[in-house]
Amino acid sequence: MFYSKKKSRELERRVKANDREYNEKFQYADNRIHTSKYNILTFLPINLFEQFQRVANAYFLFLLILQLIPEISSLSWFTTIVPLVLVITMTAVKDATDDYFRHKSDNQVNNRQSEVLINSKLQNEKWMNVKVGDIIKLENNQFVAADLLLLSSSEPYGLCYIETAELDGETNLKVRHALPVTSELGEDIRRLAKFDGLVVCEAPNNKLDKFMGVLFWKDREHSLNNEKIILRGCVLRNTSWCFGMVIFAGPDTKLMQNSGKTKFKRTSIDRLMNTLVLWIFGFLVCLGIILAIGNSIWANQVGDQFKTYLFWNEGEKNSVFSGFLTFWSYIIILNTVVPISLYVR
Structure with missing residues (x-):
């Protein structure tokens, strides 16, 4: 185990789907972002x-x-x-x-709504209340709330299309595809609520084109790469819906890792x-x-x-x-x- 009660440096990340109690042991950051420099006192x-x-x-x-x-x-x-x-x-x-x-911008972003699978039901939650390990439903033209492992989508073979203009400035659509074993979950809420896969992956970093990890589910290991991940700041395009599991949230997302702390310029x-x-x-x-x-x-x-x-x-x-x-x-x-x-x- 790489974590203590006071986490100084994260060496790897372990995330269990639909299990907030397990994930809270590692004190992962929530999905609230903070780009302002000052408050009233400082x-x-x-x-x-x-x-x-x-x-x-x-x-x-x-x-x-x-x-x-x-x-x-x-x-x-x-x-x-x-x-x-x-x-x-x-x-x-x-x-x-x-x-x-x-x-004002932080407040608007933190209060955006997303459909989150909680207690076997899809519920509207503010982005700032989304936790690592939650399963989120995205619909066409929606912004991605956090860095997600794509589980299933409306397209054949678990494909989905995303626009990454906010990340790299490119407007052409990119393809992401889910693992065959998770794409079978489809949009069946009961099956998604019972999904208890464990993801072991790299620690938060700012490398937009790289991801390494492993999904442990049903006594099998499934290799994960960048093609299985949808990053915060992307927009779902030409895809009716998809489901994803939150791997990195808030300041740990690759988008925020690249933006860094607001400094005196x-x-x-x-x-x-x-x-x-x-x-x-x-x-x-x-x-x-x-x-x-x-x-x-x-x-x-x-x-x-x-x-x-x-x-x-x-x-x-x-x-x-x-x-x-x-x-x-x-x-x-x-x-x-x-x-x-x-x-x-």
């Missing part, structure tokens, strides 16, 4: 973390902190915080709107702007150093002549320390070399 911290990965935003936050130090700031912190908050708010609103539509333009901001900041630092050195030389040679007119603090009379403070002051004064609206679009 939106603010995660979104701020993502936004400050943009160098320009981090740059202006750094400037804001510098402007809070009276000894080096010649500009009001108000001049930086207002546009920075405005830019961050505009981006947050856009991100929140995008994620709202992801939540950086476009090539974002990466280019981050690089440009770093170069500009480097230029600004060099300029600040040159001006700070000039200030130290001036303070050391002629600065004493103006101490009556300049209200220097005791520490600022030191030319090196004066140059240090001047460096940060010029960083603040020249901050406009990086426009704060750089990422607003």
